Amino acid sequence: MRSEYGDRVEKPLACWSGKETHNGEIIDCLTIIFKSGGCSWNRCKMCGYKSERYHNVTCDELTENIKRQLAYVLSEYKIEKFPLIKIFTSGSFFDSNEVPPAARDAIGAAFRGKTIIAESRTEYVKSDILEGFREIIDDGSQKMPLYVAMGLETSNDFIREKCIDKGHTFEDFKTAVSQARKVGCGTKTYLMMKPPYLTELEAMNDMQSSIRDVIPYSDIISMNLCNIQNMTEVEKLWKQNAYRPPYLWSVLKVLIEAGTHVLCDPVAGGKKRGPHNCGKCDYEIVDAIREYSLSGDVETLKMLYENGCDCKNEWEFVLKEEKPFCMPLTH
Numbered sequence: 001m002r003s004e005y006g007d008r009v010e011k012p013l014a015c016w017s018g019k020e021t022h023n024g025e026i027i028d029c030l031t032i033i034f035k036s037g038g039c040s041w042n043r044c045k046m047c048g049y050k051s052e053r054y055h056n057v058t059c060d061e062l063t064e065n066i067k068r069q070l071a072y073v074l075s076e077y078k079i080e081k082f083p084l085i086k087i088f089t090s091g092s093f094f095d096s097n098e099v100p101p102a103a104r105d106a107i108g109a110a111f112r113g114k115t116i117i118a119e120s121r122t123e124y125v126k127s128d129i130l131e132g133f134r135e136i137i138d139d140g141s142q143k144m145p146l147y148v149a150m151g152l153e154t155s156n157d158f159i160r161e162k163c164i165d166k167g168h169t170f171e172d173f174k175t176a177v178s179q180a181r182k183v184g185c186g187t188k189t190y191l192m193m194k195p196p197y198l199t200e201l202e203a204m205n206d207m208q209s210s211i212r213d214v215i216p217y218s219d220i221i222s223m224n225l226c227n228i229q230n231m232t233e234v235e236k237l238w239k240q241n242a243y244r245p246p247y248l249w250s251v252l253k254v255l256i257e258a259g260t261h262v263l264c265d266p267v268a269g270g271k272k273r274g275p276h277n278c279g280k281c282d283y284e285i286v287d288a289i290r291e292y293s294l295s296g297d298v299e300t301l302k303m304l305y306e307n308g309c310d311c312k313n314e315w316e317f318v319l320k321e322e323k324p325f326c327m328p329l330t331h
C-alpha cells in the first residue's frame, strides 16, 4: 500500500468500528489504539500495555511512525461514516514525549469536524495543549468537539495507590478536570471495578462510592471491569489463585443502583480471565450489559438480576464471607 508517508505500512495496536451512545444518540464510532512512545508511568498493576511502545526511536521517527498508523486507518476505514472517534495510545495522547505535537496535530487535522475522545493521564491534561488540539479539530459543527478521558479508576486514594499503583490522586484528577473545562472540553472518567487485593464486597462498595463521587466531574462515566491481561501483576496474582475478576452479579447490582448512565463494555465477559459468573448465565448478562451501555435502560438488567441463577447464592455467600486477606474463595 502506498501512502503520502511512503511504502512502509505501520498498523495501530488496534482499530475497530462500533456503536456508542453520545448525547442521547446511538452513533457510529471508530476506536483507535495508536502505538506510541509508551506510557511515562508504566506501573499500573492491571495494565497490559506496558511493553507496547517504540523503543529507541528519535522524535522524528516516532512522529513518522504515528503518522503512518494514521495513514493506515484512513486507508482502511471510511472516515466520513464516523462522527465519533475514540483515541487511545499505550499511555497518554497529550504527553508530548509519547505523541509528539506534530503527530498529534496530524491526527487532529485528519479528524477535523468529528467529536474526539482522547485518553490521557491527569498530569498531561493542560488547558493550553487541549485548546490547541481542539482548535485543529473544531470546524464549528460539534457542540463539544473534544473530550479528555482519564483513568481515575476509583475515587479512593488509598485503593488507587495500594491496589493499582496509579500514581495520581483524586485531587490531581479534579485539577485536570478544571483544566479541561476551562477551555470548553468535556471529560470522560474511567473507573475500574475490582482492582486486586479487594474482596468482592469491598470492590462493589468502592465502585458505588466512586460513581457517586465522580458525577460532578464527569460528562461521561465508563466502568471497566478488571480482566487478566498477559504479563501483568494482576495475572501473577490470578495464577496464584489470589485474584478473581468481578462477578457479573456485582456488575449488575452496581449498574442498576448507579442512578446515572454508566457505560460498560464487559471485555472478556464470561471468560475465566474476565468478569464472570458460573458459565451458564454469563453470556445473557454480558449481552444485556452491552445493550444497557447503549440504551441506558436498566429494565433488562433488573429482570436478569431478579431471575437469578443457582450461582447467585454463591455470589451472595462470597459477599458475606470473603475476608480481606487477599485470597478469594472461588476461582
Ligand code: SF4
Pocket: 039, 040, 041, 042, 043, 044, 047, 048, 049, 050, 090, 091, 092, 121, 151, 166
Ligand atoms: S497510566 Fe494507563 S497506560 Fe500507563 S501504566 Fe497505567 S494503565 Fe497502563
Ligand SMILES: [Zn+2]
Pocket: 277, 278, 279, 280, 281, 282, 309, 310, 311, 312
Ligand atoms: Zn450462573
